[in-house]
Each structure stands twice: as C-alpha cells, then as structure tokens.
Amino acid sequence: MGRCLGGSDTLFGLDARKRNFRFSISFHGSCICALLTAYLFYKTESAESRPVTKIFLRCAWFTMVVLAASIVTKSGKVLVSRQFVEMSRIRIEGLLAAFPKLVGTGKQHTFVETENVRYVYQPIEALYLLLVTNKQSNILEDLDTLRLLSKLVPEYSPSLDEEGVCKMAFELIFAFDEAISLGNKENLTVAQVKQYCEMESHEERLHKLVMQNKINETKDIMKRKASEIDKSKIEKNRGDKGGLMALSGPRRIESSFNDMSISNSGSGFGSGSGIGLSSDVESFSIKPKGRPSASATAPSKGLGMKLGKTQKTNQFLESLKAEGEVILEDVQPNVAQSKSSLPSTDPVTLTIEERLNVVIRRDGALNNFDIQGTLSLQILNQEDGFVQLQIENQDVPGLSFKTHPNINKELFNSKHIVGLKDPNRPFPAGQNDVGLMKWRIQGMDEASLPLTVNCWPSVSGGETYVNIEYEASESFDLQNVVISIPLPALREPPSIRQIDGEWKYDSRNSTLDWSILLIDHANRSGSMEFVVPPADSSVFFPIAVRFTAASTYSDVKVANVIPLRDNAPPKYTQRIQLIADTYQVV
C-alpha cells in the first residue's frame, strides 16, 4: 500500500526525463520521416485551425476503415450507432438519416454508395444492421465483419425489434467494439466476442483466490501475533528478553505479502489496507542496489512466447506447402538473412527431458535423489506420423523405462525402437507434445550429484560471515545456475566480499541470488563470501539451486527416425535437457 502511494508521487510529479523533448527527425534519422514531419508542420502552420491537423492525424490510420456500425429501423430511426473514427454528430446523424432513403426495394445486393461513403447493410427483421465505410474500403472484409455483427446482434438482443435493441444498446456497443477494433477488422468468431465481453478471467479468479487466502492467513497470523504480543508483554513484565525469536513470526508475514504483490504484478491492492501492517512492509521497500524483482511476468512470458512461436511457424509452413513450390524457390536466396527472425521448425520435434529432484542435507548426506525422464514427440503434419524412433541410451544402473500403452513394448525391449502397436496408425499430429516414454533412475549416490553446495555461516564480532562454495561434477556443463540463499530480514542488501559470478538481492523475498551463467571445465568450483548482521545459521537454509544442462544421466537419444512408409525420413530436431526441478540444501 505504501509503495503504491509512493509510486503515485512520481506519477504526477514532473519527471525531468520526460521533459527532454527530442525531435523525431533526429531520432529516427530518416529522411522520409523528416519530410513527412516537415510537411505536417507546414500543414499545421497553414491550416486555419489546429484541431483540423489533429483530426487528420488521428483518423488517418489506415485507408480502409469502418467508420461506424449502426442499427437503424426501416423508417430511419437510429437505435444504436458506434463510430470508430472521429466524426461530428451532425455528420453521422446525417449519414444515417440519408440511409433509409437510399435503400431501394427489391434489390438483391445490400450495399449503397453515395458520393462519399458506402453503406453495407443487412436487414434484420424490421431493422437494418449497417456499416458505414469509406469507398476505398475492402468490400470482402466489410462483408465478413457485417456477417459477424449480424450473428452477434441476436446473441445480445432478446428480440430483434426496436425495443429489444434499445434495451441492450450498451451491450451491443461493447460487442461492436470487440468485433471492430477502432475501425479495423478483427478475425474473431462469435464465441470469442462473447468471451471477450463476458470478461471471465482465469487470472482474476486466481488472483482473488490468492488474495482471500492471504487475507485469511494474515488474519490467523494477526491473531497469533496478538497472542504473542500478549505473551511477550507478560514476559517483559517478567524482565525476560526473548524478542528475537518473536520476530521470526512477522517476517513470514512480510514475505507472504510480497509474494502476493508479485502475483499481482505491482498493482496496489486496495482492500489489503485494512490489515494494518503497512508500516512493516514499508521497511522492506526496494533498496537502491536491489533491482525490482516484480517482473514475475518475465519468465512466464518467455514460455508463452515460445509456444506461440511454434504454432505460428506451423501455419506458415502449411500455407507455404499449400501454395506450391514456386514461392518456396523464391524464398531461397534470402533465407539465411531472415532466419534469425523466424525460427526454423522441422516437421518432427523430439523433446528429451530429465528432471532432478534432489534434497541434500547440510552435512552433504543425501535425503533424496531422483531422476525422472520423458521423451515426447511433436509432429506437425499427419503424413509425417508414420515413423519409428531408434533409441540409444547409456547403461546406467537403476534405469527403468516405461512406455506409453500404445507403444509396441516388445519392439522396444528387443530393439530399442519406439513405434506404435498398430503400424498403420500414425503418431498424432498437432501442436502438442505427445509423451511416448518415461524413465526413472534411482539409487544414485552422492558421487553422481551434478553440483554440491557448501554453506559455512560463522559469527565473528557483530556480524555473520557466510562462505558458500559450489563444486560441479565433471560430467555436466551447467547453464543458468542460480543459487538462492535465504537471508534474515535486512535493512540493506548484504555486503558481498567476494564472488565468482553475479549476485542479486531480492528484498521482498529476502533472498540472495548467486547466479553463474555457465559452469564448465573452466570453473568447476567457485565461492562467494558475504556479510550480514548476526543471525542464526539455520536462517540461511534451505538453499535452492536452479540450473539446466544439455546432457542427461541416461543419455537417451534418438539415433534415427525410421519412416514406415517408403518415403524419405522426415527432418527432425531433438532437444535434450536436464532440469533441476527441486534441488535443495536443507
């Protein structure tokens, strides 16, 4: 809450950076732009009144737009009209009033053109649904839009007459807004528009649920805290000073609060103000060194984008094929250049993943060491589905495979080939990964751990020195290693004495993230030392580690894709990844 208010100070204040006016001419460095801008300036000068230029700027978006979507009665009464470009009231009323006079009877086409505009309409019982467009507008698009609108109107209006439409006028305007985005066509279906208008958001529900939970939790904690305060008062009365332990309670509250704000992605939650803990939270506001870690959207965004990307390229590919070779050949010369922007996609994609679940004790003993692997397959075109996969793997003790029920088990056991039981059926094609096989490796010992972390907190003087070191095994090159060390509640970020790699302090979760981009033979071991105010050594656990690697324990690989039909083997790519799912030192 406090953060939110603090933010609004800069919101309305004069931000010096924004006052740094720059001309777009120098900014773009482009002569066309300069010319245009100069021309606009010239226009501004020569125009009698400024607003004209403004309007010119704002509606000259696109040369083909829908000016308005309206419903009028056959007698010419305007029931609802939504304009998508700026136009004066007298103008739109005039256009709509002229319309019923222009509509002839007994015609089999449903558009009328005047000197300036085109009306595309559709009679709906005693009403006309009509689009007013400019004459350059693309009739095919407009008809599509009109078709969509004509399906939408009965969805919202209980009866297709004057009364019904007037009653639901606002709902219709909302629907029109979705179907035509500021005059431009959108490729939507009725169901999508309805969904957009209903505004049922999964995220909001989730958000509300989380909020409710947090509120309940906080209430509980409040009660507990109240009783603790009561207790401590009694203890104080006794002259006993046990405040340190009592503090651990509130800290948890704060961290949970900060969690909440993350999922909220920074929106000030108004209803939380009633809890009355704002002063506590304030003390944890972002320190200059600590980067705002509120970008919880960033990782999720990355994932979403990736998925979208493959879909997109599939569409490209399909339409490419549909259009025949001529265009494909045309594409060739520039492919290398454009490849960077468009990810290449092969018809068959194999994903091999191993996930680690490791819990190590502080003393180095293993609590849990579990590896789970999956092999999944994505096939774009049905034709490419008639394949079998030749699997290779290293013989690791404790490795056991499990195949999907539809996979021919005998074939796999005898020849290490993954194929469907029914050879006449293809693998399912589509956007989704299809899991084919799972495996587990159990009973591994400490020696095979990819990474070990040692943490040595020691109190000396008024401070706690913490030494952390990692050691990576020779067998893997680890990427994006992040070691998160929980810290006691701090006013300032910890002072780092020495570090191999980079660090980041997340004040809200009060964790210190030690990140090493790549661990390979050059840096199989590394260390860090930092200083914090005195704290119990148990505070610094559990340490969570995240990393990925490009090779796996089992070394499962697809050696070959064997086509079942007598065509060339389809091109395939495989992605092999080892991911630390849970990797904790407790």
Place this chain on the structure above:
Amino acid sequence: MEKSCSMLIHFDKGSPAMANEIKEALEGNDVEAKIDALKKAIMLLLNGESLPQLFITIVRYVLPSEDHTVQKLLLLYLEIIDKTDARGRVLPEMILICQNLRNNLQHPNEYIRGVTLRFLCRLSEPEILEPLIPSVLTNLEHRHPFIRRHAILAIAAIYRLPTGEQLLPDAPVLVEKVLSSEQDLSARRNAFLMLASCAQLPAVAYLLSQADHVANWGDLLQMAALDLIRKVCRSNSGEKGKYIKIIISLLSCPSEAVVYECACTLVSLSSAPTAIRAAANTYCQLLQSQSDNNVKLIVLERLNELKTSHKEIMVEMIMDVLRALSSPNLDIKRKTLDIALELITSRNIDEVVLTLKKEVVKTQSTELEKNGEYRQMLVQAIHSCAIKFPQVASTVVHLLMDFLGDSNVASAIDVVLFVREIIETNPKLRVSVITRLLDTFYQIRAARVCSCALWIIGEYCLSLSEVESGIVTIKQCLGDIPFYTATEEGETADASKKLQQVSSVTVSSKRPVVLADGTYATQSAASETAFSAPTVLPGSLASPGNLRALILSGDFFVGAVVASTLTKLVLRLEEVQPSKTEANRACTDALLIMTSMLQLGKSSFLPHPIDNDSYDRIVLCIRLLCNTGDDVRKIWLQSCRQSFAAMLAEKQFREIEEIKAKAQISYAQPDDLIDFYHLKSRKGMSQLELEDEVQDDLKRATGEFMKDGDDANKLNRILQLTGFSDPVYAEAYVTVHHYDIVLDVTVINRTKETLQNLCLELATMGDLKLVDRPQNYTLAPESSKQIRANIKVSSTETGVIFGNIVYETSNVHERTVVVLNDIHIDIMDYISPATCADVTFKNMWAEFEWENKVAVNTILQDEKEFLNHIIKSTNMKCLTPPSALDGECGFLAANLYAKSVFGEDALVNISLEKQADGKLSGYIRIRSKTQGIALSLGDKITLKQKGGSN
C-alpha cells in the same frame, strides 16, 4: 471543428430520468441499480444534457466498483464527457480518474486492461495520458495477446497526438521491437500499422526484410502491408519496383480480401499492361469465385474504372467479363452488359454476339421469372452491337425475330424496334427479314408490337410477291370479314350485356398516358387480354388471328394502322402488279376490311365505339384508295420512310456528338495553376496533394472535407435577419451541405449597454431539425459575435427557419425579444438536373402517387421561351429532345426531370397551347414519390412562372 461523437443511442424522451435519482442509485450498493443509473446518465449526456454534478458522485462511488460492466460503462461515460474547458485546457478534476485508469491498466483481469487501453485510444488530452504511459508500456509485454493488441493501439494513438513525440519519443522503436517478436496476428497488424503511419522507414525495412514471407503472413497483416506499399509508392514512386514482386506474390494468396486489395493496389501503382492485366484477371476471377452479389457489383465497378483508364487491355478481357452473366441477379447482368458493350471491337464482336445469342437461347429454355427482363436487356445489347457493327445484324436478327411473339411486351417491343432499324440501315437484309416477319407475324400478340410490325410490312414490302404475301398475311390475321353481322346482334345481345358489365369495371381504370412526344393520349386500360370477346364471337372460331382479336377487343388504333398499312401495300401493288385486275381486287378487299372495321366501330356490340382519331384515319385511307393521286402516293410511299431515315440519322448524330463531347473533356490543362490544399478547393493536384488523395476519401467520408463553393456565391446568400435600427443587428449566411444546413449568424450589439444572456432561439417548419441547443452569450456594447447553428434536413422540401433573439440588460430585468426575419430554405439547393430513359420516366410517372397540377398563368407569349424559363427556374433537365420541340405549331409538350440529393425523383410535364389571343394556356404537372417535392416544386413554379421581370 465540432466535437466528435463516438456513439449514438436512441433515447426515449418519454421517461426522463432525474439527475438526483441517478445520483442516488449511483451512491447505492446495488450493482444492478448502479449499472442502470450509469446507462441513464450516459444517455442523458448523449442527448445534450451536461450533468456536471454527477462527475464527483461517479468518482466517489462508481470508480471503486469491481463490477466489470460498471467499469466498462464508466469508460463510455468518460469517453463522452467534456474533458476540457472552453479554452481547451483539461479540467483539473480529470486527474481524479487517472489513478483509476492506472489501476485498470494493472488489473488482473486481462479484459479490463484491454478495454481500458482501447479507451485510451479515444483520448486526446496529453495531460491525462502522460501519467499512464508507463503502465501502457508494461502491458506491451503481457502474456495475453488481447492486451498486447490494445497496448499497441494505445501507444500508436498516443504517439499520433500533436505532442505525442514528446510523450513517447521511443514509440516507433518499441513497436518495431514488438513487431519482430510478436506472434499474435492482430497485434502484429496493429504494430505494423503504427509503424507504417508514424515511422515509415522501419516499416518499409521490415517489409522488405520479410519480403519472401509476406505470402505467409496472415490476411490482416497483408492488408496492412498493401496499405503501406500504396502509401510509400505514392510519396516516392521511384521505389515501386521493390514492391511489385511482393504484390504479385500476394496475388496468389488464399484470402480473397487480400487478393482484391492486391489488384486495387496494382492498378493504383502501375499502368504497365502486365500489371493491369494481372489486376483485371484477378477481378475476373473474383467475379467468378464470389457468390455474393455485393462483391460482384463492386468488382464490376472496379472493372468499369479499368475500362475507362485502360481500355485496350480490358478489350482482351471482354469474354471473361461476360462470364458474369451467369449470375442470376439482374443488376449484375446489366452492369456486365454495360461494361462489355463499351469494349466491343471489330475483332471480338463475333465472339461477343455469339455469347449473347447463347444467353438469349438460354432464356428461352429455362423459365425464370426475370427472364423476360433479362431478354430485353440482351436484345438491347445486341441491338447496340448491331448498330456499331452492322455485319453482325444478319446473324442475330433471325434469332431475335423468334421473340416477336414474346409474352414479355417490353422485350418484344425492343425486338421489333431493332428489326425496324436494321431493315432500314441494312438494305441487304431486307428481303430475308421481311419474309421472316411475314412468317412470324401471326405470333405477335401485343398491340404495340403489332402496329410497329405492320408499319414495317407496309414500308418494306417492295417486290410483287412480298406485297402480295403481305396483304395475304394481314387478311389471314384479320379472319373472316365482316367482324360483326346484324344477325348476330340478337344472339349476342345477352353476351354483350354481360360484357358491358365486365368492361364497366375495366373502363373505370382508363387513365391518361403520356406519349413519347409528351402529349396526352387516352388509352384503354383494358388490355388485349382483359377481353374475352373474341372467343365469344362465332366468326373468330375458325382462325383466331391476332389482329382480329385486337380489333375485336376495341383497339381501333391497331385498326387504323392496319388500314394505313393496307393502303400502302395496295398503292405499291398498283406500281408493281402488271395486271390491273389483280390490283383492283386487292384494293376492293382492302376497302372491304376498312369498312367492316368502321362498321364494327359504330355498332353497339363493343362497349365503347371507335375513337374519332382512328375513325378519321380509316376514312382517310378509304378516300385515298378511291381517289389516288401522284402527290398523295409520293407522301405515302416515300415521305414516311424518309422521315424515319431522318430520325435514325438524328439519333446517330446525337450519339456521335455525345461521344465527341466526352472525349473532349480534358482533365487538366498544362497551364493550370497549382492549388494549395488548405488555401483553395482542390482541382489540380501537386505531388503532395496526390499523396493525400486517398486520405481525402476518408476525410470526405467523415465529413471533414467539404467542397467549397465560390466565394463570390457565398456573399449572395447573406440574409438580413433584423433591421438596422433594432438594438441587435443580425445577419445570417446560409450554407447548404447535403444533409445539413449551417447558419453562420453574425450578431452585433448596436446599443451602449452590455447584453446579457443573449440567446438565438430558432424554430423550424418542415422537415428540418435543429441539432444543437442554443447557448447564451454576453455581448459587450457595440461588439459582435458569431453564432453557428446546425440544422439537419432529411428530405427535399421547402423549409422555413424562424426565430428570435432574446437578451437581458442590466437595468431592465425583463427579457427583450427581437423577432427575426424568416429564412426560407430553397428547394433548388437540393435539386440537380438528371437524365433518365423515356421508358423509366413513363414508368415513374405511372407509379408515383403525388401529383401537383399547376395551371399555366404567364405573361410570356412564346411556348419555348416559357419552357426555358421553367427549366431555368426549377433547375431541371428537359428530356424531350430539342428536335421534337422544333417548329411553330401552337402546341408544346415537354418532360422535365431532376433528382434530389436524397435520391428522390422529381418529374414535371408541361403541356401548352397557344390561345387565339396569343396567351399561353395549359398545365404543368409535377409528380413525385413524396408529397414534399410535389408541393414545394409546385409552389416554386407558381411563384416563378409569371416570368417577365425576374
């Protein structure tokens, strides 16, 4: 510039919600009531109330609401309220909504974020937008495409503001980044459009770097790309070459909308034959593949445009165009034929005519209800082909003659007119046509067709055998003579009585008909089919000849035509028949026929006797046959044909003149001045203006761009509203746009006192509506004020605007009223001369309900002078050709036609006769579909017809 209006909602004034009721509901906790109240508030605002007290209530009680509908309605409310004061500064309280908007932009619900971003696109106050920009930018990276789409739109809208470049200096860079990583089609389109309009260079670079993939872009993005290409090429035509390849690759795109757009772009960019051919081909394919009539018509319109600009290429496409004839829609067929007819050359004429013939045959085989009309169109098309290229006439005329007996009278008439013209202009075909006509004559049913065919027989039967067979054919068709015998009288008396009753019904529907020359004629509405008389008559049973049926039904006009045809044939027979006895026999036969017709006409058998006109003509024929002379012979056998030939020649001459006149219109003179866009109305176009031409299309559509008339004319339209000695002097300058009238009223305070609450109150009569409520002003001593009032017009009608100026002075607390002069809105502002075909005119004349008959009362003495006077004062066009008005005969009949801007037709017929005392008398009849035009045009004519002084 007026305030823009983003939505209209019908508001029923019957239940006015009170502001405090709304306020109460808004303050309550009931969400439903809140929604209702908010809706009412928006409706009141849309209807011109201002409700300023509601704003704070809404900020306090509605802003925090979590209900989605409330939030959306709130955005609509914010959209329509005035956010600036009179001087254009943002109201201070608007800062209150910023926080709410910012929260909405960070709302967990993606749709709330989306609609809020969309709302920002409609805002134009940088003061409100500025604090929101960071939130908008974070939305650019949101996971949900719905939000990203709208975030890009919002950024684009902000950047387009006059101060946008300061608010968001790096917008193009951001958007460019988004464009390269974005996957959602709609969002990419929005991003691309933003770049295309704000920073063309990156957009062009992106387009060119992706040139090979454009064919795989989604349709929305492809449209945007085409738009950009057009824009770039207009400003920099040298770069065309780079883009043509992209366009060609898009031509094979699956989306038809894109393909259509491609073709349009090609045409606008290039005039190279290959490009035009490709575009035309695309259009033709669309014409085939699209089933929607709208699309077909618009594509045909595009082809029509191509035809005018690139005729030589379109000539090659004519057969493809003609394929559109397969559509069942008549409008499409008509348009297709219109285009095709102008593309005919000597090379493709045979093919075209072959196709047309096939189509004609098709109409015969399939029975569709519109077939008759379609056949008529085809016949007309073939007709004009045959006039242009006489050699094809021989191949079609026989086929067409099968349709002389067509049940669709209109197409049969077209055929017979065609035959008449061909037989005159194509002497080689005469023999075969005449033989054919005589063979098929018995099939003809319609009276008009019959009389025309008879005329042809009478004029073009030249050789002995032709003349003889002509006479025989007519005789056969007339059946046994006499038509009517006295002995039958008794027997058929009963029948005729019955008939009388039947016909009394039909006779009542007799109505005057305008003939082609504009004169009135009385025609029996009882058509040939209405009468069953022929079947009743015993004489007709043997051979129910068509002529007999017609004559027995009482159509003596046909009788007169038969008589004159026979006369002509007999006269000619006398020339070619060596045997005198044969000629005499034919002569007596003809006389017998004529007398029996007269006898029938005089008998009581028919419900109404022969009309005087026909009677006179038949008698004239009898006299002539009894007493022939060389003069008369010459008139009958030669002059008729000469005058027909003269008529054809005149018609052709007029057509040639029209073509010449069209060809002479020059689009621009080399020494034309360059007009500056904002300084003058647009005629010649410089390079920069060319660039704007397309945007003008949009601007015209939004009503921003109006053609300005001559400044000199403007001054003529100033009306004085009050006297010079009134305390307030007012004059108005009236501008009439299409659907609206703008009154620019200058008000001058002539007193030494300050006038308070000065208000211009206007009221209207007729089909006029005041758009805005008048405002109050305070006028300092001897100062002046410009007040503008908008009035909406919805039909062509003389309207009157009257009003008062009301004000208060400081000493007298009574309101003073100055009554204004009435402002008459002239109907002539709405009427423009137009042309239509004779047939259309006749149809409309018969169809329209309102007639206003004005008796001629003028001091003018000359008929033509009077006609010209009326034409000038009503701003109509005379449809009657000048040649028909030539000569002095003391009579004049003419048709005038005009169209209003609302698409209403106004028809006027003038019939004049010069009295013995030199005065003109007669009537002017006005017909229209609506009462307004008939009345106001009548008033206008009554006012102006006196002539003389004005």
